[in-house]
Amino acid sequence: MDDRQTAVIAEPAVARRAAAPALSRPRPPRSQALLPFVAAAVLVIAWQVLAQVFSLPIYIAPTPIQIVKTLVSELPMLMRNFVPTAIESLIGFLLGNAIAIAVAVLFVHSRRLEAALYPIAVFVNTIPILAKAPILVLIFGLGMTSKVVIAAFICFFPTLANMVRGLTSVNPQSLELMRVLSASRAEVFWKLRVPSSLPFLFSALKIASTTSVLGAIVGEWIGADLGLGALIIEATHNFRSPLLYATVFVSSAWAVVFFAVVSFAERRIVTWKQGEVS
Amino acid sequence: MSGAGATLAVELENATVRFSSERGSVTALENVALQVQPGGFISLLGPSGCGKSTLLRLVADLVPPTGGTVSVLGGPPERARLNRELGFVFQDATLLPWRSALENVRLPLEVGPKKRERAGLRTPEELLRLVGLAGREHALPHELSGGMRQRVAIARALVSEPRILLMDEPFGALDEITRDTLNEELLRIWRETGTTILFVTHSIPEAVFLSERVLVLATNPGRVRELVLCELPYPRPLSVRETPEFIRIASHLRALLQTC
Numbered sequence A: 001m002d003d004r005q006t007a008v009i010a011e012p013a014v015a016r017r018a019a020a021p022a023l024s025r026p027r028p029p030r031s032q033a034l035l036p037f038v039a040a041a042v043l044v045i046a047w048q049v050l051a052q053v054f055s056l057p058i059y060i061a062p063t064p065i066q067i068v069k070t071l072v073s074e075l076p077m078l079m080r081n082f083v084p085t086a087i088e089s090l091i092g093f094l095l096g097n098a099i100a101i102a103v104a105v106l107f108v109h110s111r112r113l114e115a116a117l118y119p120i121a122v123f124v125n126t127i128p129i130l131a132k133a134p135i136l137v138l139i140f141g142l143g144m145t146s147k148v149v150i151a152a153f154i155c156f157f158p159t160l161a162n163m164v165r166g167l168t169s170v171n172p173q174s175l176e177l178m179r180v181l182s183a184s185r186a187e188v189f190w191k192l193r194v195p196s197s198l199p200f201l202f203s204a205l206k207i208a209s210t211t212s213v214l215g216a217i218v219g220e221w222i223g224a225d226l227g228l229g230a231l232i233i234e235a236t237h238n239f240r241s242p243l244l245y246a247t248v249f250v251s252s253a254w255a256v257v258f259f260a261v262v263s264f265a266e267r268r269i270v271t272w273k274q275g276e277v278s
Numbered sequence B: 001m002s003g004a005g006a007t008l009a010v011e012l013e014n015a016t017v018r019f020s021s022e023r024g025s026v027t028a029l030e031n032v033a034l035q036v037q038p039g040g041f042i043s044l045l046g047p048s049g050c051g052k053s054t055l056l057r058l059v060a061d062l063v064p065p066t067g068g069t070v071s072v073l074g075g076p077p078e079r080a081r082l083n084r085e086l087g088f089v090f091q092d093a094t095l096l097p098w099r100s101a102l103e104n105v106r107l108p109l110e111v112g113p114k115k116r117e118r119a120g121l122r123t124p125e126e127l128l129r130l131v132g133l134a135g136r137e138h139a140l141p142h143e144l145s146g147g148m149r150q151r152v153a154i155a156r157a158l159v160s161e162p163r164i165l166l167m168d169e170p171f172g173a174l175d176e177i178t179r180d181t182l183n184e185e186l187l188r189i190w191r192e193t194g195t196t197i198l199f200v201t202h203s204i205p206e207a208v209f210l211s212e213r214v215l216v217l218a219t220n221p222g223r224v225r226e227l228v229l230c231e232l233p234y235p236r237p238l239s240v241r242e243t244p245e246f247i248r249i250a251s252h253l254r255a256l257l258q259t260c
Ligand SMILES: Nc1ncnc2c1ncn2[C@@H]1O[C@H](COP(=O)(O)OP(=O)(O)O)[C@@H](O)[C@H]1O
Pocket: B019, B020, B026, B027, B028, B046, B047, B048, B049, B050, B051, B052, B053, B054, B055, B222
């Protein structure tokens, strides 16, 4: 998996071009790819053993076995809460990214619009999501809409920033080539700017795939009857630690699946980025 | 087109290009005169910054003249550009990295006015064969060597059958052996297609080997130093470079460049 997902604004082309010669260590062999799984297994076993040896109370630290048992016994209830969270994060993801892409395209066509609105987008982005979320719940109510909007909000800015960069950081020589060919603005946009922006877009989408789940859950914390976020709050208040851990596990699993799907799409679509050729 | 045959491919009269910015102005070209016959091969030689690229860009309608006149195929450069009479090959191949070799060669047929009519006699596949890339049509640029990428760029420039081919140090970044091969191929393509070629280079032997005439430019401001004839019969084998006549022209150019 791509460890660059943590960067808020990744710079794929730049980072790769710079990193390619110096840091391109040979890919780890297949046996090394298993190492993280082995390490995780060791940690889980250690956790199980330590919790038993020190006989920690279940509400402080449930053992992995207790969590798995809860996961199985509460599966129908977990799934009932998983569905709204999945829908909210998915729709929020689609909505936030679609709007971000559309705004980026507008910005690229109108410098003036960009000059007027981009600083506002930056300012709104500096408000922590925990501060924005209650406001959005007040506006959009306690239903799923407010969660979708929060998830969309959280996706919006990284995608906007990356997409503007992607659409504008076109090789100047390629632009000259298009001019010699007397290409129209639309042709330059579709044949040059859009493909150039795809590596940038995908690094933003990978960030958004995990943050949209975060957004939906934060929204549910503030007020919801159903959803993994609501379940987290409820399990915490009732000291139902195994259920809390099981819920956290389900939400992480969803974010990982989401991320993996986006990464898969990226690998299928962006086949050329290795050492970007001029 | 007006006056078939008699029209010059490129004509500069007192062409001047001045770039102005807050930090002052640079005269890239001053009062440059040049006439290129259709089907001619002329090289531009001179120290860095003497305006070689600017001259090509002037012909390609990428920069406007600030003085004098530029005419291409008997009209303004813009008309030649819009009629798709121009092919440009840059120093780095400037291939679109997401397109295969073949798709890169097709690009000129997909954009711009008259894209349909410009499909020439040679198909993109045939052009890739012409530049020696048969079998690599579906390779992405990053899977090709520098020399191969430059061949793709040449095939791309030829696909709309331009009447004028502008080449800005196209082989500057290649090793000598690849460069020799591509030089021979370029001469073959030139003779086969009858295109007019304006070729920028830093290499004296390359200029003498390829061209009918070499325009030597001096710097600060960029201006014509001398127009040197290379009277060596075509076809020229690589061994022409050992003949006394070749060596005479080359050393004359070398002496000239020391005074630029
Ligand atoms: N777009 C530009 N803006 C400002 N100055 C330029 C520009 N293009 C070229 N120049 C200047 O014009 C001069 C000639 O440049 P160029 O034609 O690229 O030279 P050459 O190709 O012979 O090395 C140089 O001094 C260069 O700095």
